[in-house]
Amino acid sequence: NAGVTQTPKFQVLKTGQSMTLQCAQDMNHNSMYWYRQDPGMGLRLIYYSASEGTTDKGEVPNGYNVSRLNKREFSLRLESAAPSQTSVYFCASSYTGPNTEAFFGQGTRLTVV
């Protein structure tokens, strides 16, 4: 049981380059999320998808786009990377509703130079 799988694990980008972070879950969860983790800032929600076909902005959506490709996959795209986007990115998934546990991927460490 793979759970939540993110690719890549590490990435270095130059300012202005684009890239897509991939996320897939095999738990048949309705909801998927992208968070970024920065020192002293905790986990901040970038975008989420409550169900297949829907996406919503979180706390820090600027500079990002997402696609809920199907129920399993939720990708995060940086169109023009900036140094401020240097962070660790986590994908997560859960069932929709109360008292549900969120399952996290192993994270993607992104450095923008």
Added chain:
Amino acid sequence: AQRVTQPEKLLSVFKGAPVELKCNYSYSGSPELFWYVQYSRQRLQLLLRHISRESIKGFTADLNKGETSFHLKKPFAQEEDSAMYYCALYSGNTPLVFGKGTRLSVIA
């Protein structure tokens, strides 16, 4: 808006000493509170949730609606408890809102 506050960025305790990681929340309704933990080189995982009223790895947390708190406690810290701990709130309308986290360091 919902908000979770963890006032301590770093908490250092000696092995065998009691531990209390503080968490306060701001939400007008009935929240669901969680503690997540991230051990070194591992992914974030659920430690416990208030609705279950369970003890996991010796940790407990009680929801105090009057003080809007959900502090995590353990009577005797172990070295393997060293990790990053996040308090999180689910309000029913939006995804989990996390605090900024507290890094617990247990000194041998």
